[in-house]
Amino acid sequence: MKQSAVNSAQSELDKLIATAKEYVWPAFGRDSAFFDLPLSLISAGEGNYVIDSFGNRLLETNSCGAAASLGFNHPVLMEAMKQQMDKIVVTTPNLFAPTEPVVWLSEKLAQISPGSLKYTIYSSNGSDANETALKVARHYWKIKGQGTKYKVIHRYPGDYHGMSMSAASASGHIFRRTPFEPLMAGFVAIHAPNCYRCPYNLTHPGCNLLCAEELGKVIEFEDPSTVACFITESTNTGLGIIPPPPGYMKRIREICDQYEILLICDEVITGFARSGFWFECEKHGIVPDMLALGKNVSWGCGALAATHVKSEIAEAFTGKNTFQHGYTFGGTGYLAAAGLAGIEYAEEHNLLARAREIGEIMGKELGAIKDKSAVVGDVRSNAGLIAVELVKDKATKELFSDRAAVAGLIGKVSRENGVLLSCSTWYGDILWMMVSLTMTNDELGMVVDAVDKAVAAVEKQFT
Ligand SMILES: Cc1ncc(COP(=O)(O)O)c(C=O)c1O
Known part of the structure; x- marks a missing residue:
């Protein structure tokens, strides 16, 4: 490139x-300093890669918060x-x-949801779907x-359900609660399970699922005639991808x-x-009364979310019992068309099996990194x-x-290796990967x- 072109691009x-x-x-x-960072301004997406305005082209491992499970600009979605x-x-x-695609x-x-889950109310975001x-x-x-049953029981920590006042009231991210207090009345929290860091210092199965039994105890205390629902993720993604025992x-x-x-099962992720x-929920052999869905309702193509409800x-x-609720942007037709095309693509390419295979491959490879x-x-x-949860001391889990410095190093080393890794710092340094299901x-x-190199750098610099 000529010098004048370089100067003009700069x-x-x-x-x-x-x-x-x-x-x-x-x-x-x-704050505005964010815009000095790599990946703070995005130019384009290409398959499973994201390209920023600074010229970095990186393999994205988070699918934009698990929203773009087929990668970026998938031709099947674009055409639909x-x-x-x-x-x-x-x-x-x-x-x-x-519009017609919403019906289909x-x-x-x-058809793809279990039991009598049948009717769908559309909205724009996962927060709306939960609300x-x-x-x-x-x-x-x-x-x-x-009508006395109005209370909502939810879990903490983690178990994030969204940004609206009710979704924030039902969420377990304390840092997303306290700045906005007072939150809504009638929301009661129980402990979320975490077998790596059990809130009761117990181990499964000897714990007899005390974390689940807590729900019954709290319902009894609150009085069942005042409780409307329990809202929960299955795998607590907001706590660092913690599966239930x-x-x-x-x-x-x-x-x-x-x-x-x-x-209510929040399956936005x-x-x-x-x-x-x-x-x-199918993996755990249960049918919730409602599923809250977002992100991949349109396979990341835009703001389309859904509350999927049992027929009964x-x-x-x-x-006279009409549900007085709806959103201007609840059910955008071209996003529904993408949603349907994505489901059909996933069926044709057997992506359920591929997701399990990805889990097995990554579990084995990352397990080997853990061992060393x-x-x-x-x-x-x-x-x-x-x-991948990082600790200063494996024995004490300190x-x-x-x-933030550990997460910064993870980001730097992975970028140098052409990969974008997300390391959350909310409950420790936890790499969370929700890779595109189209990854080879x-x-x-x-x-x-990239994980191997980033983790080795952390070990060298911080222990
Ligand atoms: C589990 C879960 N529920 C709800 C939401 C909120 O979705 P949205 O950001 O689309 O409002 C999110 C967002 O990341 C989420 O991870």
Whole structure:
């Protein structure tokens, strides 16, 4: 490139950065200094790679928070969206009548979800999907003549359900709660399981699933006639991809049935093949009363989310009991077209099996890194949900004192190796990988290699 072209490209980039700093309030409390970082301004996506405005091309291991499970700009999704866009680009036309792809996607969701889960209410984000589920639960009990049942039981720590006031009230990320207090009344938290760091210092199976039994104890204390629902992830992604202990979700279902409490499973991350099943609840052999879905409802193509409800609940909302709830952007047709095309693609390419295979490959390879490393405390792999938890001391599970510095080093070394690794610092230094389900074995190898090098650098610098 000629020097004049280089100078002009640099000045365009400088202008972009300066404009971003001046006008954009970046998400999650970042300040304008964020825009000096690599990957702070994105230019394009290409398969499983992301390309930033600074010219970095990196293999993305998080699928944008598990939203883009087929990678970026998948041709099948692009074509499906284009066809619907050519017909009509609008969200909810007059009278909130659904466009045709919304109908076909709803039918498909009913076919791939378990039990009597059948009807779908659309919204824009995972937060909306959870909020909608909570409102269905409260309204349902009023219809049934049990309007005193309004409380929501949820879990902490982790178990993140979204940004709206009710979703924040139901979430277990303390740092996303305290700044916004007072949160909503009637939300009660129980401990989330974590077999690596058990809140009761017990081990499975000797623990007799005390974490599940706590739900029954809290319902008793709160009085079952005041409790509407329990909302939970299965694998607690917000805590660092912590799967439930065996038998936990079954016991939770039993307790909810025993006390007539609706069970809402938040599968905003775990839904749509990521767990090796269409929905993770199937892996645990249960059917929730409602599934909250987001992200891959459109396979990351845009804001489309869904609350998928059992027929016996949905069918109570008739006549004067209309559900007075809906969003302007609840059910965008071209995103529904992408959603349906993505499900069909996943079926044709057997992505449920591929997700399980990815989990096995990564579990084995990362397990080998754990065996030789002094700082890998735990490796968790549940199909496309994979975590590597770093500790200063494997015996005591002590955390690093400067978690941000460890995460920064992980980011730097992995980028130098062509890979974008996400290291969360909320509950330790935890690499969470929710790789695209279209990743090849060679690409998985690149990820493993980057983890190996990044972890070795942490060991060298911080122990
Ligand atoms: C488990 C879970 N639930 C809900 C949400 C909220 O979804 P959204 O950001 O689309 O509102 C998220 C977002 O990451 C999530 O991980």
